[in-house]
Amino acid sequence: MDGVLGDMDPEIEWQQAQGLPHGGTYHGLEEVRRNIFDPLDAEWWDEFSAVPAEFLDAGGEVVVLGRYRGVAKGTCKHLDVPFVHVWTVRGEKAVRFRQFLDTAGWIEALS
Secondary structure, eight states, rough: HHHHTTTTEEEEEEEEOSSSHHHHHHHHHHHHHHOOOIIIIIIEEEEEEEEEEEEEETTTEEEEEEEEEETTTTOOOEEEEEEEEEEETTEEEEEEEEEEHHHHHHHHOOO
8 A cells, every 4th residue: 555655646636436435536645545545445345456457648647447346345246347547647656636437336336
């Protein structure tokens, strides 16, 4: 986890898809860790992965196409939905993240 967060600017703006239980905009590494990364294992998923399939160079941004896969805690339902991540990079750090995905598939797996 520290390696992932190490590539992010301490003041990163993180835009999580609004249809998710934790959807919204978060500012800074502490908010991102507390609201995004910590609950992934602790509350939502027994297994979880974000598997990139394609990276598109868009100048100061990188667009990542891939799939989320996992098994939900409590329901044991499987998650397998596509995602698009848009990362804004300045220098060697990510300063903004935007997430786009099938939120209905995510919610279905959790409920």
